[in-house]
Amino acid sequence: QLTLCTQENGIRRIVLNNPAKRNAMSLKLMESLRENILRDVKELDLRVIVLSANGPAFCAGHDLKELVSIKKRSEHANIFHICSDIMELIQDIPVPVIAEVGAIATAAGCQLVATCDMAVASEKATFCTPGVNIGLFCSTPAVALARAVPRKLALDMLLTGEIISAQQALSNGLVSRVVPHEQLQAEVTRIAEGICEKSRSVIALGKSTFYRQIVKDRNSAYQDASNIMVENMCLHDGPEGIKAFLERRNPTWDHNLD
Amino acid sequence: QLTLCTQENGIRRIVLNNPAKRNAMSLKLMESLRENILRDVKELDLRVIVLSANGPAFCAGHDLKELVSIKKRSEHANIFHICSDIMELIQDIPVPVIAEVGAIATAAGCQLVATCDMAVASEKATFCTPGVNIGLFCSTPAVALARAVPRKLALDMLLTGEIISAQQALSNGLVSRVVPHEQLQAEVTRIAEGICEKSRSVIALGKSTFYRQIVKDRNSAYQDASNIMVENMCLHDGPEGIKAFLERRNPTWDHNLD
Amino acid sequence: QLTLCTQENGIRRIVLNNPAKRNAMSLKLMESLRENILRDVKELDLRVIVLSANGPAFCAGHDLKELVSIKKRSEHANIFHICSDIMELIQDIPVPVIAEVGAIATAAGCQLVATCDMAVASEKATFCTPGVNIGLFCSTPAVALARAVPRKLALDMLLTGEIISAQQALSNGLVSRVVPHEQLQAEVTRIAEGICEKSRSVIALGKSTFYRQIVKDRNSAYQDASNIMVENMCLHDGPEGIKAFLERRNPTWDHNLD
Structure with missing residues (x-):
């Protein structure tokens, strides 16, 4: 399963689960992610979604092998359409979505963090939009990034492809909290439980x-x-x-x- | 008097003055505040307005007892209309309005700070939008808050209701200066006097x-x-x-x- | 020459070069700057523009002697039109423009920094929009400033005219990097060379x-x-x-x- 999904006491945990591919957003992973976000999203016993990841990366962005294996314009369009669709629905569903980021979030992975209603990072988390290095400018990630952080930082990240630290992400608004790595899940759980106490x-x-x-x-x-x-x-x-x-x-x- | 108002050398000081109710924005307090902001606002001898507060809180937001005592939809509408009206006129009058924040600013109180043209906080000041805890989401405060700070922090505050410090407010743009508590009034006065020297x-x-x-x-x-x-x-x-x-x-x- | 211009290995360096007038943006300097930005801007061997300055100031804003020597409304309009035109074209040309800021950037000089796609400052750089002190509010600089930093800081700078440090500029998004003064040119060159390696x-x-x-x-x-x-x-x-x-x-x- 490319994304794991459990739900308990109102908290749905969706875990990106393709560590060998650094949770790259292949078509199949995106479809799995979308399905797990949308399933019974209007049921009253769902109160908050936590988005986290297994493995050494939070998410490495689009699946590059898949992207270059495709030749048809309409299939590329389909991939970017599904990706944008996921970003929009995260903000459009009635429950809050919290990103729990303990490792590097790259390109569309960084977009995912910038898109969630809240984002909590561990001190080990890092962020970048390095598409420019491989000839595919992070134009869709920029939609979310430029609405989360000051423009100068967004353009710096987009034009240089360089990595920023969790602290830089915090002081620029990409995440709202940074905690020691070993406390990451506990902090997110505490916030999610708090949301479950509300209406x-x-x-x-x-x-x-x-x-x-x-x-x-x-x-x-x-x-x-x-x-x-x-x-x-x-x-x-x-x-x-x-x-x-x-x-x-x-x-x-x-x-x-x- | 729910708000005190003095004017000297071009500087009008309006002080929220209902410490026992933590300067809650009751209809009467809002009407008093609006009157003191608008009075002779076009006169040339008014040059800047300082908004401060007496008591242990800067402002605790709407008057909750008043809110639940009202049954008619039109009366609720009236309260939120007057509140929004005050926020708009603070930005629409021709003289700058400086918030002098030495204590906690909550909900519509936080909105007031986010709305003023400038905001100076003491190290003791704190900020939150905890309406979500009591079933009344801070949707109008969010209008001002989301235009002052990065979205992730705004949503974090709105969804968790948790308090941020003066330093967090500073590094996220909610206030532009933080000073030691005992220097708060002196710093605001210095800025206000500086504005009086200009055209x-x-x-x-x-x-x-x-x-x-x-x-x-x-x-x-x-x-x-x-x-x-x-x-x-x-x-x-x-x-x-x-x-x-x-x-x-x-x-x-x-x-x-x- | 009011601006110097060299180009090597894809990197065009434009240097504001009127130190005696603190690189004030006179009509002639603006025309020289615009010409050097636009020349052969679509040629493939131009890949990035670095904007820096000679002398004790990065740029002191408009040329005040010129401004008051002009009596005709249309000539004032012309000056502000050319200035806005430069700001727009910096963002509209196909190559990135990096501001290399090693000293004070004032009024339209601060606007220039806020406008560039990226801005790197030395620890000695400072920033202000002090037009309010001399009766000419920095309304056009505010267009760029308010899109770069939080509103409260922008209004604080515009209403007080006070100076902010490179560190404040960094933590508020006006620049995306601050380095020791002696490393400023090396850091900008490193970034510019990185951009030249991309498509x-x-x-x-x-x-x-x-x-x-x-x-x-x-x-x-x-x-x-x-x-x-x-x-x-x-x-x-x-x-x-x-x-x-x-x-x-x-x-x-x-x-x-x-």
């Missing part, structure tokens, strides 16, 4: 609103987000959560968007 | 252009900003400032946009 | 796509960039680069976009 519907509403408003002008964004705050107060879990807080008791979520 | 009209022109151009594509932004540079040279204070600099004398501003 | 056409495709997609919404950006990935695989240098990598040999680029 699924409230998170779903907030996540979709975030990505929708961020590309609008300020006034339109506020109009949208203000309406959503009112919607949020109309959910069961809005007033319930506030009342529980004021009454110093645990909330009883129904996790329902209706 | 009011030049700052008004520059501030409005900044927010207008930032959402445009690059070429449109340059067309707009280039026109404004010419306008600026047509103001009295443009050539006067440059000549004074070249003649090594103090400029005589008229602060006038006509 | 010119692949870089041209990637650079233009980067700036085009960054202002689009996410899905449109992916559609654009995915198409470009397919185009890239149709270039000679795409499959050639990948095959060379897989065969552990050096690629033979043709550098051709056809």
Whole structure:
């Protein structure tokens, strides 16, 4: 299996699992990944997805042997279409996706990290977009990268292909947390468990609103987000959560968007 | 009085003043704040606004008791409308607004900091958007937050509700300066006094252009900003400032946009 | 000569060369700079441009004596038009432009740094946009600055006119590398030589796509960039680069976009 998938207590763990190929995003791996992300994604007992990897690399980007073995334009288009589709759905599904990065993330692998809602790295993690070195500029990874880090760093990485450290990734916004390598999984689990304690519907509403408003002008964004705050107060879990807080008791979520 | 307001030598100080409620943004506090921001805002003797707070918190966000006591959708809409209105006018008025943050800024309080033109924090200041914990996702605070800091950090704060330090706020762009707590007011006063030495009209022109151009594509932004540079040279204070600099004398501003 | 220009082994070095006037961007200097950027810019033997400066300042911004000596609105418009034109073409030409910054970059000089595709600074470099002090708000520099660094820092610099250090510039994304002063030229040369080892056409495709997609919404950006990935695989240098990598040999680029 190119990606492993387990689910327990609301946390789905998807593990890239082709260490011998450094988890290269072959068509088959991408299809497996997409399937595992999308399966029963609307079920209430799924609350958060953690994306991690087995082996010496988090993900080495596209499968180069596959790419050059293909001759037809439409088949190349298909590969990049599926890849972009995965990146979009990670942000479009109603539950948060956390990247757990303990090793190097390259090209489309770096894009995957830049795309996840949250990314936690170990001190051993590194990041690069070295397509320029092999004649295939990381133009699709740049879509995610340039929306995550300052432009100068994005272009530096894209034009030089050089590697940045976990600390550089942190100070530039590519990841939001860096921990010692041996604490990586524990930290991500702690965050994921925290998300499971919250209302699924409230998170779903907030996540979709975030990505929708961020590309609008300020006034339109506020109009949208203000309406959503009112919607949020109309959910069961809005007033319930506030009342529980004021009454110093645990909330009883129904996790329902209706 | 829920907000205090004094003005001297061009500097208006507005102080959130409901320490017992951690300066929660109740309807009444928001109305008081808006009134104090807008009063005589076009008068030439107002040059800069400093927004600070009394008590153990800078601002704890919306007044939760008020929020749950309201049953009508239109009244919730009204609260979020006034809040967004304040955020917009802070950026739309002709004088700079500086947040002086010496304690925790939560939810809409964090939004207020993210919204001000400048923000100076003491080492004791902290920031969070924990609405997700109580069933009310910080969707409106996210409008300001996501325009101030990298997306990964914004989503981390929004999805976990966890607190970041003043140093993290600084290295991610939420504030532009951090000073020892006992120097906070002195540093903000120094900056405010510096702004009072400059031309009011030049700052008004520059501030409005900044927010207008930032959402445009690059070429449109340059067309707009280039026109404004010419306008600026047509103001009295443009050539006067440059000549004074070249003649090594103090400029005589008229602060006038006509 | 207000700007010096040499070219060797694919690397064009343009040096701002009016130290006595701190490389102020007079009309004549701007025209010289533009000419040296644009000359034979489509020739295959030009692969990267390095922009550096002689003297105690990298660039002090517009020539203030020239600005106040002009009385006609159309002539002011002309100056700002040419300046914006240079900023746009730096990003629009097919080869990367690297700023090598060893001293202070002020106003339009800071804009120049913020505009280049990459910027490397020495520890002695500093940056500011102090137009506000002399009555001419840095509205055009703000176009580049606000797209390079977080808004709060941009507005702090624009409203206070104060100087930031190379380290602050690095941690906020205005430059992507800071090195000891004596290593500045060597580091930039190393990067430029690295770019010369890559395919010119692949870089041209990637650079233009980067700036085009960054202002689009996410899905449109992916559609654009995915198409470009397919185009890239149709270039000679795409499959050639990948095959060379897989065969552990050096690629033979043709550098051709056809």
